[in-house]
Amino acid sequence: MNNKISKAVFPVAGFGTRFLPVTKTMPKELLPIINKPLIQYAVEDALAAGCKKLIFITGQNKGAIEDYFTRNIDLEKALCAIGKNKEAQLIKNVIPENVEFIFIRQTKQLGLGHAVLCAQPAVQNEPFLVLLADDFLISEGTHVTKNLINSFQKTGKCQISAIEVDQRNVSKYGIIDPEPNTKGVRGLIEKPSLDRAPSNLASIGRYLLTAEIFQILENQQPGYGNEIQLADSLNQMAINGDVERVMFKGQRFDCGSFEGYLEAINTEAQNLVNK
Numbered sequence: 001m002n003n004k005i006s007k008a009v010f011p012v013a014g015f016g017t018r019f020l021p022v023t024k025t026m027p028k029e030l031l032p033i034i035n036k037p038l039i040q041y042a043v044e045d046a047l048a049a050g051c052k053k054l055i056f057i058t059g060q061n062k063g064a065i066e067d068y069f070t071r072n073i074d075l076e077k078a079l080c081a082i083g084k085n086k087e088a089q090l091i092k093n094v095i096p097e098n099v100e101f102i103f104i105r106q107t108k109q110l111g112l113g114h115a116v117l118c119a120q121p122a123v124q125n126e127p128f129l130v131l132l133a134d135d136f137l138i139s140e141g142t143h144v145t146k147n148l149i150n151s152f153q154k155t156g157k158c159q160i161s162a163i164e165v166d167q168r169n170v171s172k173y174g175i176i177d178p179e180p181n182t183k184g185v186r187g188l189i190e191k192p193s194l195d196r197a198p199s200n201l202a203s204i205g206r207y208l209l210t211a212e213i214f215q216i217l218e219n220q221q222p223g224y225g226n227e228i229q230l231a232d233s234l235n236q237m238a239i240n241g242d243v244e245r246v247m248f249k250g251q252r253f254d255c256g257s258f259e260g261y262l263e264a265i266n267t268e269a270q271n272l273v274n275k
Helices: 038-048 064-067 073-081 085-092 112-118 146-157 167-172 211-217 228-237 258-274
Strands: 006-012 052-056 102-106 128-131 135-139 158-164 173-178 185-190 202-207 243-247 250-256
Touching: 006 167, 038 146, 038 243, 038 250, 052 064, 052 112, 052 167, 073 085, 073 173, 085 158, 085 211, 112 135, 128 146, 146 158, 146 202, 146 243, 167 173, 167 202, 173 228, 173 258, 185 228, 185 243, 202 228, 211 228, 228 243, 228 258, 250 258
Parallel strands: 006 052, 006 128, 052 102, 158 243
Antiparallel strands: 128 202, 135 250, 158 202, 173 185, 173 202
């Protein structure tokens, strides 16, 4: 069993319709939290976990993400020429040395599960992280991705980050059917109604998956929203006893919504002021 995690997948092909009109030409993943875009925080999560190959599943009008993660030597030289060495180092550090960036086009938006499936040629048969840039996370203690890896290395099972949510909000999440008294997951239901929700434990946008997920995704029928849902494939793996949950400790902001995005900016601004 290969327990080394070196690859991370970032599904970034979505239209970002809730932030129109700005997302007509600007990917929502490049929306800034102060001076860094959302996607950079997710990338830093993966780098903190030791990943060396970062795989972006992109779509139409997402070329700006690839541009952002391409080194701009002319700008670095121009900044250094006028004495702005600190700023030059900042933009250079966006692309760390010895890290490979791979961009794969998702030609049709068929759901998160399909986006993950698009990563198969780059992931191959290795375990890998999936990080959703919409989830802006501030961890308490050990980093969220590192916690997933630590748990995976003990059992070799898929790991999903989880939080408790208000019962009124279960229809907004993939909801976990937990195994009592263990970290095990018996099932996962995408956006259930309150009467169908097996708990108030919600899956959030950090996953550690094994390559077995690809075969299930290939045969997965469309689910909620007529899309290929990652939750449905994880549910199948959970039924087979191959999924565990790791409770997230810290602050989470849903930057796919105006409210969550503004809260993330305000919180990060306050943290910077207090440093």
